[in-house]
Amino acid sequence: MKQSKSTNKAQTILVINSGSSSIKFQLFSKEVTLKQLAWGGVYKLGVSPNLIITTKQSELKKDLPSDCSHDTALHFILSWIKEQTQYGQLDAVAHRVVHGGTLFTKSVRITSDIINDLKTLIPLAPLHQGHNLAAIEILHEKYPNLIQIACFDTSFHANHTPLFTTYALPKTMGEAGIRRYGFHGLSYEWVVHFLRQNDESLANGRIIAAHLGNGASLCAINQGLSIDTTMGMTALDGLPMGTRCGQLDPGAIIYMIRSLGLTPDEIESILYNQSGLLALSDLTSDVRLLQESETPNTQLALDYFCLKTAQLMGAMAVALGGIDSVVFTGGIGENSAFVRDKILSHIEFLKPFKTLIVPANEELIIAMHTMELISK
Numbered sequence: 001m002k003q004s005k006s007t008n009k010a011q012t013i014l015v016i017n018s019g020s021s022s023i024k025f026q027l028f029s030k031e032v033t034l035k036q037l038a039w040g041g042v043y044k045l046g047v048s049p050n051l052i053i054t055t056k057q058s059e060l061k062k063d064l065p066s067d068c069s070h071d072t073a074l075h076f077i078l079s080w081i082k083e084q085t086q087y088g089q090l091d092a093v094a095h096r097v098v099h100g101g102t103l104f105t106k107s108v109r110i111t112s113d114i115i116n117d118l119k120t121l122i123p124l125a126p127l128h129q130g131h132n133l134a135a136i137e138i139l140h141e142k143y144p145n146l147i148q149i150a151c152f153d154t155s156f157h158a159n160h161t162p163l164f165t166t167y168a169l170p171k172t173m174g175e176a177g178i179r180r181y182g183f184h185g186l187s188y189e190w191v192v193h194f195l196r197q198n199d200e201s202l203a204n205g206r207i208i209a210a211h212l213g214n215g216a217s218l219c220a221i222n223q224g225l226s227i228d229t230t231m232g233m234t235a236l237d238g239l240p241m242g243t244r245c246g247q248l249d250p251g252a253i254i255y256m257i258r259s260l261g262l263t264p265d266e267i268e269s270i271l272y273n274q275s276g277l278l279a280l281s282d283l284t285s286d287v288r289l290l291q292e293s294e295t296p297n298t299q300l301a302l303d304y305f306c307l308k309t310a311q312l313m314g315a316m317a318v319a320l321g322g323i324d325s326v327v328f329t330g331g332i333g334e335n336s337a338f339v340r341d342k343i344l345s346h347i348e349f350l351k352p353f354k355t356l357i358v359p360a361n362e363e364l365i366i367a368m369h370t371m372e373l374i375s376k
Contacts, residue, residue: 010088012037013370014081015363016074017096018135020127021045023073026363027081030091034367037087042073051076070131071138078142092147094370095136096186096362098128098235100152101177107155107369110136110148118150124177124234127272149373151366156185157219157226164228164319180237182229184211186362188219191327193365194358196224202354205324208316210309211360212339213330214242214285218309220316228319230312236271239312240305242285245275247308277301287332287339306339310346323353329360 011030016023024041028034040053042064049064051073064076081090095110099121108114115136122129136148165180167173188209195203207221216239220228230238240246248271256262262270278285280301283293290298317323326347328340334357344355 011091012081012087012089013367014090014093015096015366015370016093016135017041017363018070018131020131021047023070023077023135025077026367027087028364028367029087030371032371034364034371036364038081038084039363042068042076045070045073049073051080053077053080070134074135074138090146092149092370092374093139094149094151094366095132096153096366097132097150098153098183099125099181100150100154100158101181102158104150104152105155105158107149107151107366107373109373110140110150114150115140124181125183126268127235147374149366149370151186151369153183153185153187154181156189157182157229160226160228167233178233180229180232182217182219182226183231183235184215184217184219184229185226186365187211187329187360188221188226188229190361190365191329191358192221192224193368194361195327195356202325202356206320206322207325207327208313208320208323209327209329210313210333210343211330212239212309212328212333212336213360215244216241216246216309216330216332218312218316220319222320228316230316239309240280241276243273243276243278245271245279277305280304287336291336291338302339302342306342307346310343313343313347314350317347317350323350325354325356327356327358329358331360333357334359 013028013030015026015028022041022043022045025039026036027038028036038053038055042049042051044050045068048066049068051060051062051064053060081087097118101121101124103117115133118129118133139146139148160182167178167180169178188211191209192203204223209219209221211217215235217229217231218239219226232238236244238246253267256267276285277287277290281290281298283298284290290302328334332339
């Protein structure tokens, strides 16, 4: 993607996070400081799509056709970037890819073979992986010479010992890929980077990091390294989430199949899209709305979420042998004092430890990985 009419030699890095109903982006200058130039995306795909792009000087808001596809959404974003000749040439596009499996333990430059390998992991992350890869393929078709980088949510957890990756299943199941991987690694990597920049002693200590958003998990971090995490083979395990169930007796799945006659697709939809806070509250997965409601179901949903989070913090504390700090990040973790206070009240007995809020910034970590790769 060349800016042929511009004589500006500046270059930029575009970071894309493509999901089922949105394509979010940030644009950075290709320099050591990775200055953020613009951010935003296309939201509510499949419902009422709208484009929002923000810079430090302006904000663009535009309603898009109701049938706007991921392909069209990317076109709107790229067209806007191409018009901003003051930014110069787009040098690389980096993507958040949820699952790297055991194949990819660090960020990589994307090739056709790598895309094919990543497609084999779609069953392990059906809610995310296909959409991540679709954006890569759309861009490759439009701009075959454009450098594309994949950064993985699983990479930060790649060095877990067998104690924290193995399920108590026959060995053949592990050989077939049934093991614990962990997710939200880019978010946790940012937490470590932020602490190293701001409080080296905490960065080198025992941290329970809580990424609480529509997807939610915990990570036990010691001396900057991931030791354990609550998500397992897929992004369903661990904490209850916006619409995902979290921990569930596997016997319940067998019951759904044998006694309720549900198909795998129906069960997948229930576990990923109809469970969690949405199911418990019988109202919404939005914590802001739950906090405003006073119905018994909404109170149950919030109490359940906070209790289960605290209980699994106990498990992370065992993995670490104690806690020096608890770090909240993600949309709920950063913005809901009610949720933070409720969780902390359950683990008061584990004190003393420090409590921090670190605003999530996975995009900057992705841009940093990209700079490292393309400078080699």
